[in-house]
Amino acid sequence: MRYSEMLLPTGRETPSDAEVISHQLMLRAGMIRKLSSGIYSYLPLGYRVIKKVEQIIREEMDRAGGQEVFLPAVQPAELWIESGRWQFYGKELLRLKDRHNREYCIGPTHEEVITDLIRNEIQTYRQLPINLYQIQTKFRDEIRPRFGIMRCREFGMKDAYSFDADDAGAELSYKKMFEAYSRIFSRCGLSFRPVEADSGSIGGSFSHEFLVTADSGEDGMVYCTSCDYAANLEKAEVARPEERHIDESEFLPLEEIYTPGVRTIEEVSAFLDVTTQDIVKTLIFSADDSTIAVLIRGNEEINEIKLKNYLGCDSLELATDDIVHEVTGAPKGFAGGIGIKSEIIADYSLINMRNFVMGANKKDYHIKNCNTGRDFKIRDFADLRIIGVTDTCPRCKSPIKFARGIEVGHVFKLGTKYSKAMKATFLDKDGKEKYMVMGCYGIGVGRTVAACIEQNNDEDGIIWPFSIAPYHVLITPVNIRNEELLSMAEKLYDNLGRRGIEVLLDDRDERAGVKFKDADLIGIPLRITMGPKKLAEGKVEVKFRKSGEVREIPFDEVEDFVVQAVEKRVMSNE
């Protein structure tokens, strides 16, 4: 491609509404333009990168036994009513009506469509397993799109669905996808980590997120410094502590203390001159239609996902002030375990606590020297908190570390949730009709590109890995008015193109400085600079964007040099 003919509007200024580096650079490098909140157009340079990532995905999905399909973006409401999600998906599902007033949605995901297809086409175990995937534009009406291409409403996604005859088969399918994903993200030149994730409302089974490590990531993760345990913060388990022997003689007598207007853990801690670890926090939740009190040590945070999973409820939220008053007989801020009119569950952090402080369920009072068992009953202890810096690995007890990441992929073992709801059955060897066991596997294509930029940039711009760079090589004749220079550049451009190298020729009538700045910004991995002085010696310069290394190569050798350099680096995911 000739730069002079390409729509490649680079910009010097950072657009004011771009927060994260990948968004800024994608705008400045002329890769994307925003049409509306969370809705973007891809310009030629940006789309080339998207296609590169898609191609890697296709190759690896095919290699793992996937078959590519293309499913409708617009889906009839009936399917979603059948799966039950028309009701539960909420406002994120963009719904619309056609001229006959029939209801549709724009697919945020395709479990319904694929399950419908498969139930009609698959009758016997002989046709299983099967894995179908597509690369499609999805729409999720996010409450708050942000970070440019990272959290969009409209976005390109690869989604795959596996159907197996039994659980063991489904686990094998899952494992294959897990491995394919690892290869895909490695080939994209990303530093990433698969972490255990919550399988949440989709039900049972298990799930992994692929997180690209980046400080700007929206997801927190924790990983073990010794074994290979890694999980996102929602999921990360906290081990049950060993119970110390209870010697009831240690128990001190209860003591009610006047604590006017003292409500938060910090206030109580300061007022009574105790540490936050000596206090028990009592949180009142409304879970579906019931109310439950949850106790946790003062310095810890509740993990609502864990709580929701533990309770097995559909909705969970902190109780309203009215309910708090009803259950505790006091305004917010003085709840405690003693005398509360609801069931009580407690986080493991309470197990070895003695003589702690709690709210008194009475306005302006707290109680000292509370003890579980002696003073009140707890229905159950469970892992209900967010893992913290002082915790250790739940598997091997080694120290853990925290990091942030961008979720670029998610693999999910679905089980039979959809096949049951939509009656996707097959006839097994034993002549019995059974539900197919499903898995689903997503990759955010645009997000993968953004994540790559987050990991590969410097003050001058993007630094593409060879594997997904929009072009491998940029030829920069320093002055196109020098006809000899230009014609030699064009010759090199033609020859490299013929040998399968993707080349961009900067044939613009611009000053060298402008070309260099744009070259660094758009991040092409190799730049061949052709200037009159070096060319008089029969040489050109080859500069590697990533390392900054500059090699002077004789003009008649540069073609071979570049071909070899590109091939070597594409193969090694550099």
Next chain:
RNA sequence: CGGGGCGUAGCGCAGCCUGGUAGCGCGCUUGCUUUGGGAGCAAGAUGUCGCAGGUUCAAAUCCUGCCGCCCCGACCA
């Protein structure tokens, strides 16, 4: 949905408080000079001042309503 901010040329912004009919930098066009890290000089083009009402002789500026965008939070995959 709650809180905050912004909307003026393609991009980044000033002007608004104190009304008088719009400006700066970059970019763009033309010419000359320059030519290895975002050139210099000269001459130019480009605006429903987000939209709709209102106040006023007069509104980018004051008032009301709406829309859009961004940030924080809550929510959700």
